[in-house]
Amino acid sequence: MNLYSSIRWIISSLALFLVVSCGQLVAQTVSLKQAVLLVSPSISSPMRETAPRVLSEEIEKRTGVLLKTTPNWPKSGSTRIAFVLAGDKELQGVAVPVNAATERPELKPEGYRIVSETTATGTTLWIIGADSRGILFGTGWVLRNLKMDRKLLELPGPVNLATAPAYPIRGHQLGYRHTANSYDAWTVAQFEQYIRDLAIFGTNAVEGIPFHEDEKPSPHFKIPAAEMRIKISEICKAYDMDYWVWTPATIELTDAKKRQAELDQHEAFYRACPRLDHIFFPGGDPGDNHPKEVMPFLKDLHTLLMKYHPKAKVWLSLQGFNVEQVNYFYDYLAQNKPDWLQGLVYGPGSPPLAETRYRLPKQYQLRQYPDITHTVRCEFPVEHWDQAFALTLGREASNPRPYFYARAQAAAAPFTDGFVSYSDGCHDDINKVLWSMRGWDPEMSVHQILNEYSRFFFGWPLTESVASGIEALEKNWDGPLAQNGGIEATFSFWKTLEIANPTLATNWRWQLLLLRAYYDTYTRRRLLYEQGLEAKADVILTQEASSDLDKAMSQALTIINKADTEPVAPELKAKIVSLCADLFSSIGLQTSMKQYKARGYERGCVLDFVDYPLNNRWWLADEFEKVKTLKTKEEKQKRLQEISAWEMPGKGSYYDDVSSVSKGPRVKTISDDATDIAWWKDGFSRTRLSSQTFQRSPVLDYDNLDPNAEYIIRVVGFGEALLRVDGKRLSPLVYNREADTVKEWIVPMSATQDGHINVTFDEPEESHLNWRQNSRISDIWLLKK
Incomplete structure (x- = not known):
């Protein structure tokens, strides 16, 4: 053994076996490959079963190691993961570690404490929750921070941390309807996995859409919508997550017959739901009823709701209300002080957020309804987005925007009690995680969030590299596309990752990120190529239009149409097509109307627009036909001169x-x-x-x-x-x-x-x-x- 090896051996030995004065052993990491699970009987069901199952299943997927629950404290020398409540003094005779700090976040709602404790009898990783949700979110922290692969299952340590959420409402809308670009293709198992993934990152609420589009079933539905919304309720019950539903009234509430039918529909749904916590009624978008009709209707809804879910709440948004209607609502609150209304939801089309919080009496909560799913024609458009992206990627592309949304959330959150985001598909997955994590801890760095996302979904060796790659994708959309040479560097980075990690090829989150890297690069290369062709066509028009007009137009079209006849980067296009097929297979993402039966071209159909012209060849062909109808050569020459000099006056x-x-x-x-x-x-x-x-x-x-x-x-x-x-x-x-x-x-x-x-x-x-x-x-x- 050489000197270097001897020193390493001594250090390792000290780290593992040094006995300190308190009688505990110091361990730098906590190895869990041989761990068993112990669960406090004070944890209520179903979380008593759900949390250990989540931990065990997610570890087994990544390592092949199946951690089992044992009813008895194991013998000396073992490794244990113990789930307990903060109120527990001991578990099977073993004392639960006490937090001596003045601040004890693990006692606050949904809070938790994670402690690794190594003694002469072995190592225990304690997951100590304030309540059942604290147990779930503590489990999520462990999963996000574990190093897991087929040879490794360990937690960097020692660990002793406690935390509780800053905002009580942290949710996302998952509407099982044809409007969504992917959710409508999911099975019950896929919904459970996705809701679990969100919970692991601090989400505590899911919002469904029970009625609005029942009359338009999706061709992708695995089960009827009425059945799926009950299944989602069951999942929320198992994970102790709030189940919200978005329930607009698109009927005229002044129509007594239609109003009663709407109430009957609600009651039937309430009766069938095993769990239901919140009813969100948008005043507009859609809907066009005056609050003098809406408020009595909501009161009747609340009466029905209490029959089946006594703790459930009713919420309203002022979206689409004019000044008179908004004033009527606040006058109603002042005069009636309804205790059946929990609060307001602020969304696109609502009065200003600060004004809403100022005018809303303190006893009512305020929830944000942020649109984190769209990129254009929306609440949070990509600022200075290049037109080439807007016309091809459209509204619902894979859109990780973590730094932008961190700023957007920081600006709005202090006025609110939290959020349930608007989402129309899994393409905004990173944005959901960002909002949930910053809703828990507004000070958490974006890079740390991306690290935890990358570690959990792609494996710990890729923690830093994928996080950096996601950040680079967000920068791809920053400013003029033609001038953004960083896009090629980002593509090279992702291409290297792709080659080095073939086992991730079936991972839908990986596929989404690769699709963006390829699509951004293909679009930039097309832009440079196609606009270069147009510049050459303009030169032809300028040089030849004084002599043979028809020849000039024909030559100009031949040149500019090389975008179609001699396309650039066909290998990138082929990969984009392949990735879109993979995403439809893996997660039901509908990137094409014709090929994958998307609801509409705005609904994530990036494949349909992958070759949309980035020069004016369509317009030029149409203008040339108009030029041919002009009566004189002088008129034709004048118009061709205007066309060729359009951008160069x-x-x-x-x-x-x-x-x-x-x-x-x-x-x-x-x-x-x-x-x-x-x-x-x-x-x-x-x-x-x-x-x-x-x-x-x-x-x-x-x-x-x-x-x-x-x-x-x-x-x-x-x-x-x-x-x-x-x-x-x-x-x-x-x-x-x-x-x-x-x-x-x-x-x-x-x-x-x-x-x-x-x-x-x-x-x-x-x-x-x-x-x-x-x-x-x-x-x-x-x-x-």
Whole structure:
């Protein structure tokens, strides 16, 4: 034995066998391969069975080791995992470790303490819960922190920690309905596994959708919706998790017959549920009833609810209520002080959060309903998202956004008692975990959360690497796609991980992350290639249009259509297709309408849009057909010149694609309501790409203008454009309101004398219109005459 080996042996021996003055042995790690499970009889059923089963099953999946429960304290030298309540003094004659600290989180609701204790008789890992949920969440902590593989089962130690949640409500909506992009394809076993996974990461509530879409069954349903919602209730009962249900009224509550039918439907559901804790009634989205009808209806619901679930609560959101209706609600609270109402739910379309908490009497709780599932046209759109992603990945792609949602949650959570998120599929899995963990501990670092996620779902050797890879995927969506060279580095990173870990190929969470890495890279390569083709086509139009117009258009189309005839990176496309097939097989993710029978193109159909044009070849082909109908050669030449010079108006002139992060350098505003990425013709619009991004009232700054030059502002859009230059409203020279038509203004030379102008637009009063009918501005030129 050499000197180095001797030193290592001595250190190891000391770590394992050194006896300290208190009589305990010091162990740096807790090996659990030979452990047995002991359960305190004071833990109520079903958690007495659920927690040991969860621990044993999850360990066996990863290690092949089956830990068994024993009724008696084992002999000396053994390793034990003991489940006890904080009120227990001892377990089978062995004293439960006492926390001498002043603060004892394990005594607070859902809190727990984890202690590793090594004595001469062996090692005990204590899971000490304040209540049955504390036992479950303590078990989750152990599973998230274990090192597990076929040769290893150990917990870094020694361990002595205690914690309790910051917010009492931490849940997620899992609607078994065709609208969801994956849940509707799940079996009961898949729901139980997913609910278990969420519980391991601190979730204490699940929200179902019992009635809203029963009339539209999914082709993917494994069992009828009415049966599944009862099964989910049973799962929640077994895991001691709150079961919420989202129950809008899309009928007119003034119709007595329909109202009674709605009440009867609710009562039948309440009667059938083994567990039901909360009824959430959205005031709007959907629904269109005045609160003077809603409040008596909810009171009647509560009366029925109490017959079957005496501790259950009723909640309301003010989504969609106008000012008069909101005021009516608060007046109702002041006058009636209903004790049957538990609180309000704040979601998209609700009055401002701070205002809601201020106006809501203290005896009522406030729950957030955050949309963590969508990326565009939603509550939390991806800021400065490149249009290429918006048009291909759409609303429901694999969307890990941990750092963004950590900020969003931190801004809102202090006003609330917690959250139950809106989710339409498993694609937002990381976001769910982030919200649950930060709902438990708002100070927990995002990287630590990702470490625990990666360790549990992908194995402890990948803890840091996968966490970093997830962070890189979030950065992929940061700013102009063409300029984000980090996407290629991220792809290389994930490709290396993929090759090195073939056993994860069937893991659906792994498949989701790989899909994003491949899709992001494929989209960027397509963008660079296809926009390069368009630039070449524009050159052809400029050079040839003065002679043979038909030849110019034909050559331009041939070049730009190479995106289809000679596509870039076909190997990446093939892998994306393969991963989409794998995800449908593993988790029922429906990435295509035709192939996987998704509910709609907005519902996660990334495969259907994987080759959506990232240049204007569709629009160009349609415009050329229009050019051919023009009467004179001069008209045709003029239009072709406008097309070829669209984004390059010439020296001293400027062009901005208003909502493009890469082509709108002078635009100072972003849309905060996610309506700046159009959704026309189910996402297959043939219009110019720039017209599919827009704002209602953009702000632009222009510098380094020629004080001796005359300028014209040209705008393409729809509806009104109430333009101001340096705060002064200008009268238009040309003013067309039809879609994709032109408006023009002459800029007074007095405004440009200092070489700078500020351009703004007054927002027209169009609150009565759907956003699709609102005025919009897509392209702006400042043209030097």
